[in-house]
Amino acid sequence: MPLLELRGVAARYGPLQALRGIDLSVGESEIVAVLGANGAGKTTTLRAISATVKTSGEVVFAGERLPGRPEAVARAGIAHVPEGRGTFAQLSVDENLRLGAHVRRDRAGVKADYDRALERFPILAERRRQAAGTLSGGEQQQLALARALMQRPRLLLLDEPSLGLAPRVVADFFRVVAELNEQEGLSVLVVEQNARLALASSSRAYVLEVGRVAVAGASAELQRHESVRRSYLGY
């Protein structure tokens, strides 16, 4: 049974229908990518999962329907890193990390994870007391990921992590995500405009067009898929 399943999920912003009934799934320890042009509904898909937008249809996580409130979704074990990272710019790096663990009750575990976060992202250790808003784009992306990990989620939702970042920084980021997936079995659903990168980093992918799933399948195959190549890979 897949970890996450979307069945016939539709969503709208006022009169604008952003998702027109999509079916999507993420398996245990899988990295799944969602591709598409601007306005295709990629971000809305993640929002539908984290209940930050009103949806119809079913969102099922670990066999149960997800509650319709973002706080409860976080408690259920899903960490959503939104577009723009959603860091608390006026709070320090340390405080941002501590906030990540808000839903957890095991203090010893939180402490251990905190130390591991600083090990894994040394730049954060260096800038622990600084306001998060003073970090560079790449550093903030690391902070956002670290904060999400503090939640000890089973599923990580990443919204356009490559946005505004230099290619080297982005590559490093995806490397870390891949490691987390391999070593700790973290499932990831990543939305990306950078199709090449997304397909290279994931095992399966969905291509959205105007709120519907246009193409879906194994990433390796999609990389060779005719229309995907033309529209999203540029060759």
Added chain:
Amino acid sequence: MSRVVRIAAGLVAAAAAVALVLVLPHWLSDARAAEFARAGCFFIAILGLNLLTGYTGQISLGHGALMAVGAYTTAILTANHGFRDLWTIPLAGLVAMGAGFLLGLPARRLSGLYLALATFAFAVAMPALLKRFSGLTGGSQGINLFDKALTRSTGALGPVHVLGRTVATNDFLYYLTWGTGLVLAAAAWVLVRGRVGRAFRAVRDSEVAAASSGINTGFYKMLAFGISGFYAGVGGSLFVLVSNWFVSPTTFAFDKSLLLVVGGVVGGLGSLAGMALGALFIQFVPSWAGNVSNAPGAPSVFFGAAIVLVMILLPSGLGGVLRKLTEPLTTRL
């Protein structure tokens, strides 16, 4: 909705409003007519406040003080300088407009909470200022026009002769206030549809965007304060006439400024019917509350509860409900 239908609907609404105003006194007792006349003064002031807050997005907790400026202008000119009271009304508006411009000066740099606090300070300071310059204003005693003005146009307590017809005093005052209100509402309607109105809305929606489009936001903010000051001044001037021809520094204490904002928001900024309802709300609900119970503090409790209930149940104000019910008919102002 097609344009023709909209225009027709608007005309019907306007005609209905005028008809209602004309006909209403027949069903009203004399005392009621006086109360409606008071509400009419608030209506005019709220019209101005709507231009400032609803259209230009500037908050003011000081319009009661601007009403006071208008009121005292009328009082001083009529009592001490022998003007006919009715002629002082536009003058009162102009003087209050000037005061509004002055108030608008700091407003150019302030917004939101800071503007609210600045206008609040102005409103709280006004009674003290009025007391201080007692040579001009009669100090704490206030100014009593009862003997002086009335022989000229509105008569004492007897009927009024106008246009060859005889009208009871309170009815006359009612027509005076609501008639002026309708005229000023029409003027505001025209203003809002023109360049000035568009500039106002631009300032409200995004000052930064407006400024980058070449709109002199400081000027328009001041203009909004000035125009709304004119309205408040006229409202204040009329208020003196309908309040037994008497004004004192406490007539327009801070509570009036607060009531105007409450009336505007409870009625629903942006809807003509809403503003009228808002004016009626702040005039009548406190006295109804007093009728329910005269125990000290009880009227306040009911009035406050009414405010809270209306805001919770009808967040877009009383006019909002009316608007939903009669969508095509209500003139959008």
Added chain:
Amino acid sequence: MVGAADWAGVAQQVVAGLSSGGTYATLAVALVLIYRATGVVNFAQGELAMFSTFVAWTLTQHGFSYWPAFALTVAASFGGGIALERVVIRPVERASVLTVAIVTIGVFFVVNGAAFWIWSPQVKSMPNAFSTRPIRIAGVAFSISDLGIIGVSLLAVLLLWFFFRFTKLGLAMRAAALNPESSRLTGIRVSWMIALGWGLATALGAVAGLMAAPPLGSFDQNFMQPILLYAFAGAVLGGIDSALGAVVGSLALGVFLNLLGTYVSWVGTDLRQAAALAVILGVLLVRPAGLFGQALVRRV
């Protein structure tokens, strides 16, 4: 020739000024708390504090001495603030700031009226919080009451600061105020954080009222209104965005007004309020962000 006696007098007046400033500061922090959490100024803050004070007064009339009444009232005010938010503010949570402001004005009328309705308009007097004996420090006689009020006010504000800085819940509340969207994604129940904010603010208001009432000798249901004005002035002076600013601004204002009242003979009560208004206007004209506030950087 300035003699030692003059300095003693000034010192006493400064301390007295800090004491009134302390009550302004406590109320100002309550205002800032709600303002930062919700962007709304709670016009009813002073009246709620007054109501709490009257509740405490009633307790003292039924056998409680001051400090037990104080503790019970502050705790009850905390609960009352949460209840108020849930019942009256939550329904308009999503409406415009103007709408919520009008609701707080409505609450102002209700609470003020209720206080007159429940307790007669006859003036009351509150037992003293502290001993009325003077205490000599460095040869100068100070009022224990003044020192006590300063102490309690600062303690209240410090406890709050500690709570926000070092506890998990405090951090969550700060986050909810700064970025509700991201907070929800982290699992924070933003709505309840706002309710808690109201609870804390109302409790703080109770502290302010309970400190302000005893020195007045006699007070009636309108006694918090000037204090609310001074709290606004202090918050504006210090920067309404910043709790530290609100505290420093209020203390400074308290000292300023007291020295003004003592050494400038024609300044009576009316003019003290006018002076506070002048401070508000002056600061807003010259430096709206106040001494410690951050100049508003507008996001385009």
